[in-house]
Amino acid sequence: MPGPLLRVRDLVTSFRTDTGSFRAVDQVSFDVPAGASVGIVGESGCGKSVTALSILRLVPTPPGDIESGAIEFEGRDLLTLSERDMRGVRGNHISMVFQEPMTSLNPVYTVGSQIVEAIRLHQKRSRADAWERAVEMLRLVGIPSPETNARAYPHQLSGGMRQRVMIAMAIACEPKVLLADEPTTALDVTIQAQILETLRELRERLGMSVVLITHDLGVVAEHTEQVIVMYAARVVESAPVASIFARPRHPYTRGLLESIPKPRVRGEENKRRRLTTIEGLVPDLRNLPAGCRFADRCPMKIDECTKAEPPLVTVHDESGKHESRCIRASEL
C-alpha cells in the first residue's frame, strides 16, 4: 500500500509579537491520502489556517517562523526545498483557495488573464492555448458562458462566481492537493451548497485530495472523510468522520457538537430548549496552562488534567484510527 500523498509531521509554527512569541501551530501531525477529503475544524485562532499556510510555506517571516517538523509530499520534505523549488510546488502540485475571493484576485486584470498567468507560470503553453485552458477551467467549475465571463473583471462577478474563479485558478494545473481555507464562509448557503458540490465533483473527476478547513461541523460531516479537530494550536482529536460524529472522544469536540441546535423531530413543536454551551474562553497562546489546554472549560476536568498535558493517543482502531488528547477519552 502506498504511503499518504502528504504527511505533516510535528509541525511547529510560531509568531513573534511585541507582547511575546507563541506557537500558533504546536506539534501538529496528520496524513492526507491520495484522493481523500480531510477536514480541519476549530474555532478562530486554533491554528487551522496557519497549518495550511505552513504547508505551502506562505507564513510571512518575520513575524512567523516554521520552527520544526516535516511536510512530506511525494517523498520530499517541503521544508527543506529552496524557495525556487517551492515555487514549482505552489499552485502546481499543491494549491490553495482562500476565504475572501475579492482580496485574492487582482482588480485590474480580467479573471481569464489571471488564470492564464497561473497556468503559464508552471506550464509551457502559448498565450492562446493557456486562454483556452482557462475557459475550459471556468466551464469545469460551473461558470455560465465561460468565454464571456473570462473577459470580466473581478468586481463584475458575484461573490460565488469569484470563488469559482479562485477554484478554477487553483485547479488549472491539476494539483494533487487542494487546500481550501473556509472557501464558503463568506458565501450564502445556497451558493455554499453549489461550491461544495463543485469541489466534490472535481475531487472525484480529477482524483485530487482536498483539505477543507472550516468551522462549520455540518460542512465537515457532509464533505470530508477524515476529521482533525484543533484547539489552541494542538490537534485534540482525529478520526474518520462517521466515528467522530457517532462518538466524539474529546470533551471539546463533544461540546462543539452539542452547542449546535439539534434537528427537531418532524411534526414536533419548537421547544426552544437551552443550548449546551462551552463556558469560558480559549486560553491565551502566550500564557498556556500547564496541563490540558481545554481543562479550564472542561466539564469533565479532574486534578490530573491540570498537572501535565495529555498526549494524543489512539482510542480505538476499528475502521480507521480514532485518536484523542484526553485522559478520560474512554469514558466519553
Added chain:
Amino acid sequence: MSNSGSNGGSNGDTAFPSNAPPPMSSRGELPGHPESQRAPNRTLIVVDRLAKYFPVEKGWFSREEKFVRAVDGVSLRVRRGETLGLVGESGCGKSTLGRLILRLIDPTYGRVFYDGRDLVPLGQSALRPLRRKMQIIFQDPYSSLNPRMTVKQIVGEAIRVHKLAATAADEARMIAELLDQVGLRRESIDRYPHEFSGGQRQRIGIARALAVQPEFIVCDEPISALDVSIQAQIVNLLQDLQERLGLTYLFISHDLKIVEHMSHRVCVMYLGRVVEQATSAELYDHPMHPYSRALMSAVPFVEPGRRKLRVLLEGDIPSPIDPPPGCTFHPRCPRFEPGKCDVSAPPLTEVTAGSGHKVACFHPHLD
C-alpha cells in the same frame, strides 16, 4: 400607553388610524392556533406595505435614476413577547427591514405601527421617547462599540440620554445590574472594548441595548461574527433575557438552524419581499415556497452519511436594481411557469384559512 411629550408629530400622532388603509387583513392573527396560546397574542408591531428604494448613480453624466429595491412592499406583524425570525441571503433586505422598523432609516413608502402609533410621520423629537422602547443589537461587536469609551461610558450613555438615573450612584448601580444580567463581571466596568473577546463584546452590546429597558429589540445577525461555542452562549442569554424581561425580538440571521431554534414564527425573504411566513415548526417541516425549500435543503446536516435530497439552485441572486418581472425568483425556480410567473407577482396569501402559513407562489409545494 401614554407618552409624555410625544405630541411633537404634527400629523401622525394618532392611534391606529381609521382613515389609513387597514394595515393587514384579520388573517394576520392566528385564532385558535396552538402557537398563539403560548405566545402572548397582542400585536406590538404592524408593518404595512413597507418599502425602501435606495437611489444608485449610474455614471457621472447619466440623468437616469435607478433604485435598489432593498425592501419592496413588506407587510408583517410582530406579537408582544414573541421572536419573529427573518431569514434570507445577503442582499435580500432583511437588515434594511430591521432598520426601517426602528426608523433608523426612512421608508420610501409604507407604514410602521408601534403599539398602535404610526412611526413614519414622527419627527426626531417625537421619536425619542419611543426609541427607548426599541433597541438594536448589531452583528459586529468590534465596530459597533466606541473603542475610546469604557464599558461604564458605553452603557451609561443611554441611561443619561434618556435621564433614567436620578443620581450618579443610581447610574452606577444600574450599570452594575446590567452587567450581572448579561453575564459580565462587575470589575470590567472600567475596561475598554479591545480588552474583551468577541462574545464578551456582544454582551456589552446587549447590556447597552437593555440599559433603556426596551420592549422590542432587533437582533441583526447577533451571533454571525462569533465562534460556534460562543454562539450558543449568546443564544441562551438572549432567550433568558426574553423570558425574564418579556422582550419581543425581531431576530435577523442567515443561519437557518439558529433561526429555527430561536423563533416562534419565521419570515423568509427574497429580493426585498417576504415569500413565506409560518410558525417555525410548520415552516421547517413543510416549506411551501420553492425558494424556502432550496434554502432549507442547502443547510449542511451534522450527521455524516445522511446527505439530504438537495435542491441545488441554478445561478446567483439577481440584482435588486433590476429585479426580474413577476415573481423575482422565477429565473432560478424549478417550478417556473412561463407566461404566468414572469408576468405577475404572486401575493403573499394563506394557503389554508386559519393556518397562518402564508406563501407568495403560484405553484407552492402542498405535499
